[in-house]
Amino acid sequence: MLKIQEIREIIKLIDQSSINEFSFDQDGTKIKMKKQLQEVETVVRNSVAPAVETIQAQPVTQSAPVAQPVVEAVKQEEKVEASADTSNLHKITSPMVGTFYAASSPDVGNYVEVGSKVTNETVVCIVEAMKLFNEIEAEVKGEIVEILVQNGQLVEYGQPLFLVKPE
Structure with missing residues (x-):
């Protein structure tokens, strides 16, 4: 299971890159991120635990960094x-x-x-x-x-x- 700080770092890296979509799957933990109109939406799913955690990044107020x-x-x-x-x-x-x-x-x-x-x-x-x-x-x-x-x-x-x- 990824720690919340690791997830935040991934969000920051994706936000600063030209990547529009990112998927990660390891040991039952799945992360999928998509950029939509200067927002980064992150959904974390852990198939080991039934809970689904959703993190919504703050909207970016300036143009896309890349x-x-x-x-x-x-x-x-x-x-x-x-x-x-x-x-x-x-x-x-x-x-x-x-x-x-x-x-x-x-x-x-x-x-x-x-x-x-x-x-x-x-x-x-x-x-x-x-x-x-x-x-x-x-x-x-x-x-x-x-x-x-x-x-x-x-x-x-x-x-x-x-x-x-x-x-």
């Missing part, structure tokens, strides 16, 4: 494509897969903002991969024109992070 990053990713790709028309801009790309951080810690200001002047050795962000924090340098002298990713966003190898107008 839909938002997908929309943002499309918008960012459109920004890159729109900016690609300006061939004189330099793209600072991620050298690895990881998590993008604009600052060294949450209570410190960002390394760079739009309009910041950078040199070849200016640290512009950190990409964290497997608990290693890698400082990313601009590798070009110029001005930050656009920041293409959000703080805490997962980035891919070669993904553009910044657009720089070279001097």
